[in-house]
Amino acid sequence: MNDSKTSTVTTFVLLGFPGCQEMKSFLFSLFFGVYVFTIMGNGTIVYAVSLDRWLHTPMYILLANFAFLEICYITSTVPNMLVNFLSETKSISSVGCFLQFYFFTSLGTTETYFLCIMAYDRYLAICRPLHYPTIMTPRLCYILISLCWVFGFLSYSVSTVQLSQLSFCGSNIIDHFMCDMDPLIALSCAPASITEIVFYTLSSLIIILTLLYILGSYTLLLIAVLKVPSAAGRRKAFSTCGSHLTVVCLFFGALLAMYVSPTANNPAAMQKIMTLFYSVVTPFLNPLIYSLRNKEMKAALKKVLRIQ
Numbered sequence: 001m002n003d004s005k006t007s008t009v010t011t012f013v014l015l016g017f018p019g020c021q022e023m024k025s026f027l028f029s030l031f032f033g034v035y036v037f038t039i040m041g042n043g044t045i046v047y048a049v050s051l052d053r054w055l056h057t058p059m060y061i062l063l064a065n066f067a068f069l070e071i072c073y074i075t076s077t078v079p080n081m082l083v084n085f086l087s088e089t090k091s092i093s094s095v096g097c098f099l100q101f102y103f104f105t106s107l108g109t110t111e112t113y114f115l116c117i118m119a120y121d122r123y124l125a126i127c128r129p130l131h132y133p134t135i136m137t138p139r140l141c142y143i144l145i146s147l148c149w150v151f152g153f154l155s156y157s158v159s160t161v162q163l164s165q166l167s168f169c170g171s172n173i174i175d176h177f178m179c180d181m182d183p184l185i186a187l188s189c190a191p192a193s194i195t196e197i198v199f200y201t202l203s204s205l206i207i208i209l210t211l212l213y214i215l216g217s218y219t220l221l222l223i224a225v226l227k228v229p230s231a232a233g234r235r236k237a238f239s240t241c242g243s244h245l246t247v248v249c250l251f252f253g254a255l256l257a258m259y260v261s262p263t264a265n266n267p268a269a270m271q272k273i274m275t276l277f278y279s280v281v282t283p284f285l286n287p288l289i290y291s292l293r294n295k296e297m298k299a300a301l302k303k304v305l306r307i308q
Helices: 021-051 058-074 078-086 094-127 138-157 157-164 181-187 195-224 231-259 268-292 295-307
Strands: 011-014 090-092
Touching: 011 094, 021 058, 021 078, 021 268, 021 295, 058 078, 058 094, 058 138, 058 181, 058 268, 078 181, 094 138, 094 157, 094 181, 094 231, 094 268, 138 157, 138 268, 157 195, 181 195, 195 231, 231 268, 268 295
Parallel strands: none
Antiparallel strands: 011 090
């Protein structure tokens, strides 16, 4: 640990969730269980879709890729958090800190793009069912998936480089369980208003524009569903879209509170809770939300469990 006010900081200390040893042991067990369930649940979805040829359709290909993304997303923060529960130093190198920030923001951005193309897929399936097979071909589906990953990892590359160029001196203690923009900006030797403006402007644009696109798609979708004459048809349409809309509400609700406006004045505990909600809780609930509300997915998961 480097507490000198004149030396440049080369390592950071992630305070995480302070408390007595019994509390840390409880939190370790809790988050370890959540992490294992998330990996197993989302991994089972990926395996079920790859195993069942009847699920080799754009909707389930997107779902399998989304489940894989959730595994990557929770892995960007939770393993390091678990190590820190057992560690006395809780230190992370500056390079490791910037890499965690980059992967965390990139994977989160990729998730917003995925939710957009999943909304587009549902819009086509319900609003333009006759044209759906010719528009949403497997080739287009894989192109959209590739674009999500590419643009997701390009989006915050500039902000990460800007952040890594800052000088950090004085305290090296980050009151968070991960490396995020606000705690790092607070430790910089000089104000970094340009870095902060670029980051929050980009975050606001990505979150608001993707959310508006999803809401617009679902507005058109809702209008189309209400025109369906049979009640059974309406129920099937709502059931198909309900899972995706639930994930959108959970994920974007926390993102709007966290990143659309700077949160430096928010208590550190509140920032931790909001970050946990969209980075840990949403990936954890994803297998439950999609499996409980989808008959085809439930059947595929039962098949996988019988095989295993």
